[in-house]
Amino acid sequence: MLYREAGDFKTTYTDDNQTFPIKADRVGYYVIMAVAFGVIPFLINDYWASAVLLPFLIYGIAAIGLNILVGYTGQLSLGTGGFMAVGAYATYKLMTAFPDLNMFFVVILAGLITAVVGVLFGLPSLRIKGFYLAVATLAAQFFLVWLFNRVPWFYNYSASGQISAPERTIFGQAVTGAESLPAVAYLFCLVFLVGSAWLARNLTRGSTGRKWMAIRDMDIAAEIIGVDPLRAKLTAFAVSSFFVGISGALFFSVYLGAVEVGEVFGINKSFLVLFMIIIGGLGSIFGSFAGAAFLVLLPVFLKNVLVGTMGWPTDLAAHLEFMIVGALIITFLIVEPHGLAQLWRVTKEKLRLWPFPH
Amino acid sequence: MPEQFYWGLEAAFNGLMTGVLYALVALGFVLIYKASGIFNYAQGVMALFAAMTLVGIMEGQVPFSHLINATFGTEVHHFGWHLPAVLGILLTVGVMILFAWVVQKVVFKHLIGQEPIILFMATIGLAYFMEGLGDLMWGSDIKTLKVGLPQGTNMWLDETTYRLFGYGFFINNLDIVATVIAIALVAALVMFSQYTKQGRAMRAVADDHQAALSVGINLNFIWVLVWSLAGFVALVAGVMWGASSGVQFSLSLIALKALPVLMLGGFTSIPGAIVGGLIIGVGEKLFEFIVGPMVGGATENWFAYVLALIFLVFRPQGLFGDKIIERV
Numbered sequence: 001m002l003y004r005e006a007g008d009f010k011t012t013y014t015d016d017n018q019t020f021p022i023k024a025d026r027v028g029y030y031v032i033m034a035v036a037f038g039v040i041p042f043l044i045n046d047y048w049a050s051a052v053l054l055p056f057l058i059y060g061i062a063a064i065g066l067n068i069l070v071g072y073t074g075q076l077s078l079g080t081g082g083f084m085a086v087g088a089y090a091t092y093k094l095m096t097a098f099p100d101l102n103m104f105f106v107v108i109l110a111g112l113i114t115a116v117v118g119v120l121f122g123l124p125s126l127r128i129k130g131f132y133l134a135v136a137t138l139a140a141q142f143f144l145v146w147l148f149n150r151v152p153w154f155y156n157y158s159a160s161g162q163i164s165a166p167e168r169t170i171f172g173q174a175v176t177g178a179e180s181l182p183a184v185a186y187l188f189c190l191v192f193l194v195g196s197a198w199l200a201r202n203l204t205r206g207s208t209g210r211k212w213m214a215i216r217d218m219d220i221a222a223e224i225i226g227v228d229p230l231r232a233k234l235t236a237f238a239v240s241s242f243f244v245g246i247s248g249a250l251f252f253s254v255y256l257g258a259v260e261v262g263e264v265f266g267i268n269k270s271f272l273v274l275f276m277i278i279i280g281g282l283g284s285i286f287g288s289f290a291g292a293a294f295l296v297l298l299p300v301f302l303k304n305v306l307v308g309t310m311g312w313p314t315d316l317a318a319h320l321e322f323m324i325v326g327a328l329i330i331t332f333l334i335v336e337p338h339g340l341a342q343l344w345r346v347t348k349e350k351l352r353l354w355p356f357p358h
Numbered sequence: 359m360p361e362q363f364y365w366g367l368e369a370a371f372n373g374l375m376t377g378v379l380y381a382l383v384a385l386g387f388v389l390i391y392k393a394s395g396i397f398n399y400a401q402g403v404m405a406l407f408a409a410m411t412l413v414g415i416m417e418g419q420v421p422f423s424h425l426i427n428a429t430f431g432t433e434v435h436h437f438g439w440h441l442p443a444v445l446g447i448l449l450t451v452g453v454m455i456l457f458a459w460v461v462q463k464v465v466f467k468h469l470i471g472q473e474p475i476i477l478f479m480a481t482i483g484l485a486y487f488m489e490g491l492g493d494l495m496w497g498s499d500i501k502t503l504k505v506g507l508p509q510g511t512n513m514w515l516d517e518t519t520y521r522l523f524g525y526g527f528f529i530n531n532l533d534i535v536a537t538v539i540a541i542a543l544v545a546a547l548v549m550f551s552q553y554t555k556q557g558r559a560m561r562a563v564a565d566d567h568q569a570a571l572s573v574g575i576n577l578n579f580i581w582v583l584v585w586s587l588a589g590f591v592a593l594v595a596g597v598m599w600g601a602s603s604g605v606q607f608s609l610s611l612i613a614l615k616a617l618p619v620l621m622l623g624g625f626t627s628i629p630g631a632i633v634g635g636l637i638i639g640v641g642e643k644l645f646e647f648i649v650g651p652m653v654g655g656a657t658e659n660w661f662a663y664v665l666a667l668i669f670l671v672f673r674p675q676g677l678f679g680d681k682i683i684e685r686v
Contacts, residue, residue, distance in 0.1 A: 076475060128670050131397050131478065131625070135617045136670060139663035150654035267614065271482065278479055312428050315498065322490025329483025333476055334468045 003351040019201060022352075036190055041183040049182035054255045056296045057189040058247050063276045063288035064200045065243025070274070071282035072204055073236035074216030075125050079137035081269035082144035083241050085261050086114045087248025089154050092163040095176075095253070096156060103168040103175055107192065107249045114245020115238040117144075122237030126230060129219075141267055148261040164258035176253045185254045192250060196243050201285050203239065212236050213283075244273075275325065279332050281341025290340040298325070368528065369647040370640050375533030377639020378540045382595040383616040384623065384631035385544065386588040391625050392564040393584040396466065397478045400485035402613020404454075404589055407492045409596030409605045411453050413503050414496040416446035421495045443504075447593070454589030455582075462582045485613075498607070503600040536598040543594055544632065547587070556583060618666035624676030633677060638662045 003024045010016045020026045044053065062080060069077050090110035094101065121140040128136050148154050155163050167177030174180040175188045203209050211232040214222035223229050252259045259265075272295065280291020299321055306317040336342055350357075383401055390398045414421065418437040426432060441449075465484065469477055516528060551557035562570040563580045571577055599609055619638050623630025642661040650657050670676070 076478075124667055124671050127674055128667075129674070130474070132621055132670055132674060134478075135621050135663070136667045138614065138617065139660065139667040142660035142663050146656060146659050150656065271486075274479075274482070313424070316424055316428055316494065319490045319493040319498065323487050323494065324490075326483045326485070326487030326490060329486065330465055330480050333472075333480045333483065334465070337472070337476055 003348070003354075019205075033194075036194075037187070041187055044182050044186055046182050049186055050255070051300055052296060053186055054182075054189060056293055057186070057193045058250045058255055059273065059276060059292040059296060060193050060289050061189075061196045061250070062244050062247035062273045063280065063292045064196050064285060065240045065247065066273050067277045067280075067282065067284070067288045068200060068204070068212070068243070069236055069240035071277055071284065071287075072209060072216060073212040073233065073240075074219075075122075075233065075236065076130070076134040077137040077240075078134050078267070078270045078274070079121065079140035079144075080244055080273045081265040081267060082141040083114055083118055083244040084248030084251060084269060085144055085148055085265035086117045086241075087111060087245030088252035088259055088265065089148050089163065089261075090114065090245065091249040091253050092156075092165070093154070095166060095168060099166070099168075103170050103188075103253075106168075107246055107253070110249040111242045111246040114248065115242040118237045118241020118244070119234050122234055122241075125233050125237065138267075141270055145261055145265060162258055162260050163252070165253040168253075176257065178257065180254070189250050189254060192246055196246065197285055197289075200239075200243070204285070208232075208235060216283075275329055277339075278329060279339055281339030284339070284341035286344060287339050287341030290344070294340065295325070366644065366647055369643045371529055372533070373640035373643030374636060375530070375537060375639070376643065377636040378533075378537045379595060379598055379635075380612065380616055380619045380639055381632045381635025382540050382543070382591060382598065383612050384619040384635055385547070385628065386591040386595070387616060387620055388625065388628055388631045389547075389584055389591065390588050393560055394466070394563075394581050395474060395477070396481065397474065397625070398588065399478060399481040399613065400488060401588065401592060401616065402609070402611065403485040403488045403492070404457075404592035405596035405599065405612070406605070406607070406609040407457075407488050407596075408450055408454055408589065408593035409503060409600040409609065410492045410496045410501065412446050412450045412593065412597065413501045413600075413605055415449050415453075416441050416443065416504075419496060424497060425494060447597075450593055451590055454593060455586040458585030458589050459582050461585055462578065466581065467578070489607075500604045500606040501600075503597065503605050530602070532598075532602050539594065539598070543591065544628070547591075548628070556580075560584060615662055618662040621666040621670055621676055624678040627676075627678035630676060630678035638665065641665055 003022060005022055008021075008023045010021075018026075020029055040053070062084065066077065066080055069075050087110045090113040091106055094106045094109055095103075098106075121137065124136050125133050149161065155161055165176040167174050167179060169175065170184075170188065173184045175184055204212070211222070211227045212235075214225070214227050215229060215232045215236075219229055222232070248265070251264070256264065276291035276295050277288060278291070279294055280289070281287025302321050302324065303314075303317060306312045306320065307314055332339060383405060386401045386404070387398055390396055390401075413419075418439040418441070420426070420434050420437060423435050426434060461484065465480060466477070469480055549557075551561055559570070559575045560580055560583065562573070562575055563577060567577065570580075595612075596605070596609060599612060603609075615638070616635075619634040620631060621634075622637055623632070623634025642658045642665075645661045646657050
């Protein structure tokens, strides 16, 4: 009875076009924002930040990025790990080359550099489609990781071949390096997540997003009605890589601090982000969040239950986790191919009709 | 003749042998893709799982022993038998057939008519599941696989070539055996699909599902058959690869290497898989030999993918693939 449009009168076009047309949604959105910005930073501690919140925020950005490419534009990509590595290494090079540059702009610039690389690897998508493209993006994944491993310029000729983030501050507070506080790191990532989600949501409901979806649904038909596939596909690759690059930058500089590229940004990372958007829901911003939250929380949950409560060895728990994730992917594809986002949509639809189901 | 040339030739020969193994994995992909339109990412993990099962059965390991020990506090590890390789292989084939049946019943029966990309993602899920299952069943340590295949360098070839050219070629016995077995396997598969009733039915299904259904072919049976065949091919590939470098997780990564092989050869062509495998195998070894030292080595990691990528830009359906025709 509470959750419906009735009684909420829209008097301007702006009102009519708003992202959350239902009042309860709007209120919920502001409440979540208030809690995320105003409450959590005061409650956060090291464990929650490093085990749950930071990975969720950072993977959330990556999932939004990949969702734009796979869910909205229909170009399957297995190169997410490689593009995250580009973001990470771009951040490192920028941080060490321009020590005075504000960290915020460093991350944005890293995202832009990744976007350029993404467009380069997106060029073949004009000729190659479907699975063939998925495999072509593997070229990006393996080539980029190899490049960062083998060319010493990228890791400033350090002996270990690792990159590690020097300390940088924003408003006098350390965001990177060993001294950074969990609350500061959390807020820094949160700003980027909210910004990404806002940008992605508005892009996908505007003409750009409509072009992407037209390409996804049938590219030849889209071309005939006047969508330029070159522009649509390349903008999708650019925007997607931009977000993925930002998440890679944050993953390296704020979350881990030191990175060995083959371990952190390997092919498994690509699959992890892909799983997030499958479970969350292809072609949905909310789904990107839901999927990221689910796959970040699942290992933590399993570890607590299996290792903590039942006393299993950690390696068995890790194997079981693989099985559960795999089984979940299959279950979702069979039962609900549109993921958690669809469940949420159905729930909302039911709520609107409640208590009169017809 | 300069020595450089011989080294290059040796690298190319070794690449040819690696290519045979890639081709074996790619063959499993093609079989399933032709018959059911499913692009089976799990093929590499199937090879790993098959090899693990073979080792486990031959050594008499108790499945899930770690799990049982952790839950009940017992200390069981081995049944205490050692089976001969032939029996082990037969039992493993049985396991793979059972696996094919379960996969068909539990997963793909419910996904009929879904988009190819959904099916592909389902096989990625399957790959993860099997990886966890294999490790949980047999333990994740590196295992040595002893099925009596010859090891070491072929001395005869070494000596003969030394006498003829003044340079002895080092080629592993195992690689030669792998090549022979691969050729035999491909020949057997071709015979099967050309001359038997089930093989004809398989080809009919590959052509058109509905037409095959309407002339009374049991689709479910054919799919189980195809998955079993792919499981068998995976077992052969797993044994070959496992015998040369141990049964370990990296085995499942050859599935990824088989993808560019398929792209080069075309998804729908068995000869394409073989030619593609050989091109990639030789290409990456030669590239590593010639260009590798200049750029810091380990180019094998990406050469195959980049080659396939460049190739596809000019010929999107691969070397032997069916021409892609798009209609609105």
